[in-house]
Amino acid sequence: MRKPRIVVLGAGYAGLMTVTRLQKQISTSEAEIVLVNRDDYHYETTWLHEASAGTLHHDRVRYQVRDVIDNNKVKFVQDTVEDIKREEKKVLLGSGEELEYDYLVVGLGAIPETFGIPGLHEHAFMIKNINSSRQIREHIEYAFASYNMDEVKDDSKLTIVVGGAGFTGIELLGELANRVPELCREYDIDYKKTRLICVEAAPMVLPGFDEELVKYAVAQLEKKGVEFRIGTAVKEATETGVIVGKGEDEVEEIKSATVIWAAGVRGNPVIEKAGFENMRGRVKVRPDLRSIEHDEVFIIGDSSLMINEEVNRPYPPTAQIAMQQGELTAKNVAALLKGNNDLASFTPDLKGTVCSLGEDDAIGLVFGKKLYGTSASFMKKMVDNRALFMVGGPGLVFKKGKFKFM
Amino acid sequence: MRKPRIVVLGAGYAGLMTVTRLQKQISTSEAEIVLVNRDDYHYETTWLHEASAGTLHHDRVRYQVRDVIDNNKVKFVQDTVEDIKREEKKVLLGSGEELEYDYLVVGLGAIPETFGIPGLHEHAFMIKNINSSRQIREHIEYAFASYNMDEVKDDSKLTIVVGGAGFTGIELLGELANRVPELCREYDIDYKKTRLICVEAAPMVLPGFDEELVKYAVAQLEKKGVEFRIGTAVKEATETGVIVGKGEDEVEEIKSATVIWAAGVRGNPVIEKAGFENMRGRVKVRPDLRSIEHDEVFIIGDSSLMINEEVNRPYPPTAQIAMQQGELTAKNVAALLKGNNDLASFTPDLKGTVCSLGEDDAIGLVFGKKLYGTSASFMKKMVDNRALFMVGGPGLVFKKGKFKFM
Known part of the structure; x- marks a missing residue:
């Protein structure tokens, strides 16, 4: 038997x-x-926005499956x-x-989930896995690297549109807001020419989250240059950007070389x-x-x-x-x-939820307590480290954990 | 007056x-x-192949003009x-x-110089300056980063064609041969799927250079995976690669996402x-x-x-x-x-000429003496450092010089 x-x-x-x-x-x-x-590796889905923005290398976001399973007991099939x-x-x-x-x-x-919006599969990037995240990172980098080569400068190369103001969208915006000034230094680009736009069909940012915390998050991201277009739906993604609109009438094209769909x-x-x-x-x-x-x-x-x-x-x-x-x-x-x-x-x-706003900032509701800024950011890193600990024990935390605290 | x-x-x-x-x-x-x-900076034209391949950061290849001129005596106009x-x-x-x-x-x-070859301006990259070099670097990186995202894999994304086996072409190939395995590790790509092809219309590599040294260079680069197509002209660059041929009859398309024209x-x-x-x-x-x-x-x-x-x-x-x-x-x-x-x-x-074959190898004729391998590579770095010394003295050498010897 x-x-x-x-x-x-x-x-x-x-x-x-x-x-x-x-x-x-x-x-x-x-x-x-x-x-x-x-894949022969596990990746931290909840950290992919960092790999996508280029603020954390994708190798920091994954580890070998065989390193955490007992290979005498478990047969791994890739x-x-x-x-x-x-x-x-x-x-x-x-x-x-x-x-x-x-x-x-x-x-x-x-x-x-693309909700049947035309053009998203062809023209938008999506945060799915390691492959797609590093492609997004390199796409953005290539757009910035190309900017100064054009005789007639195309500012849409410096415009990034994020579709969705849910958890992933907001966390991604936080990372991108930190990354864009670095890219400007790297490629001799005037920061004032860059744009970071969040388009969200729902009438609010982070629906379901504490209102006071959301207000803080929006203010912090706006301070870092993010433009919010709330109650505004993406109607279509095109080769040159996205068509957005409030209702049927007010339709507008946002020209952007980088549209990242992160809406569920x-x-x-x-x-x-x-x-x-x-x-x-x-x-x-x-x-x-x-x-x-x-x-x-x-x-x-x-x-x-x-x-x-x-x-x-x-x-x-x-x-x-x-x-x-x-x-x-x-x-x-x-x-x-x-x-x-x-x-x-x-x-x-x-236990609660912490939403990062870049490496240096976050909001959170943990055990019913509201957290802002560095304390929320610290808590976020603890949450990330805990996930590593649960799977791979202290060894994995030391190898892949996040210890850069403010 | x-x-x-x-x-x-x-x-x-x-x-x-x-x-x-x-x-x-x-x-x-x-x-x-x-x-x-x-630009407000000077760049080392003779190092641009390194910045293009991504083996040396472009900031290592340039320095501010104002840092080396006497601003009390010289008026700088950008x-x-x-x-x-x-x-x-x-x-x-x-x-x-x-x-x-x-x-x-x-x-x-x-x-x-494009010699009127059609398509080069539209479809080929050229090593001109800092802007074009970092664009080449990022273009290659994006091609490799995208490879695993395609359902049907497009191996032409992993093929790099260098037009020209003169000084720049050979030095670029040396760097790329070192860089490609790094890119494979970075993006989980099978090195065997990559190709590095040199197309040269003339019947020889490095015309005018010592034959024995050229033989060494070709053998070393071939060992690192470079394919040489000598006596083969680029007839046209297209959206999907280059059309090359020996004479009028034998015409072939090499599919490649990255064609770099470096032929004079x-x-x-x-x-x-x-x-x-x-x-x-x-x-x-x-x-x-x-x-x-x-x-x-x-x-x-x-x-x-x-x-x-x-x-x-x-x-x-x-x-x-x-x-x-x-x-x-x-x-x-x-x-x-x-x-x-x-x-x-x-x-x-x-005083002589040294042609690098990547950071770790070179050929040279210096004061009439033939040099190979590490001694030529050392000499190449000395030549590079000397150029810095001549313009900016020891300070500039310490800041931008090359000191990673074998």
């Missing part, structure tokens, strides 16, 4: 936390653990996931191989392809994080959807929740393996 | 050497010295030169201002515009470096053309000769000012 096989899809916050916890809870004789991931054949209990990989499972953990993450995410398309009942690629799960349709399939991180009963809205797709779900899933899979069907339910333990 | 005014055009090797020597030889009561240059009105003894500047002179020193340098120079177009008798923008001068037509106009550096009587061919446009001409011009201008019309003649003191 072969050992039961646990297949974990994705080495993001959810999947990697599942594996690093699970490998401590079961022995090699009890089950085989297989982790599938496209491949893409093409489909999940749920009835046959098989995962189809990009290489064409099929991987049978007895237990499946789906942590396939999210992709940018949807679940990985594999979820839809595999036929799970879903909302925008995210699957509603049972309290124990299993698929409603399958007793052997756990769905976690951005692949899952959990309703916050208090406000009757889904919990946001955050690293904090993904990691907590990974921890619980490891526990529940181990229980099932040991024949215990009484699984634990997931309750997020929300 | 106003003081005689000496106007020096260009702060390249020739012009800057003229000014730094002249300011020591005449007093402020004797004459006014005006130096005109497009402007472009549009025309020289020789009969009126006036220089027309880009700002529209006119600058009268009593003595003029023209050191306006060179621009790339011609004099600054202002020379032709001003109506000097010239050959490709370079003016034949008297032995004392004055224009044949004007007693008050010196023409030096790449703007001038001197015949090497021994071989009945022009001396090559090198920094070594430009600097020596600057020294002599300072002396001759000072003599004229003091009423002495018996000017000294220019004889180049050719």
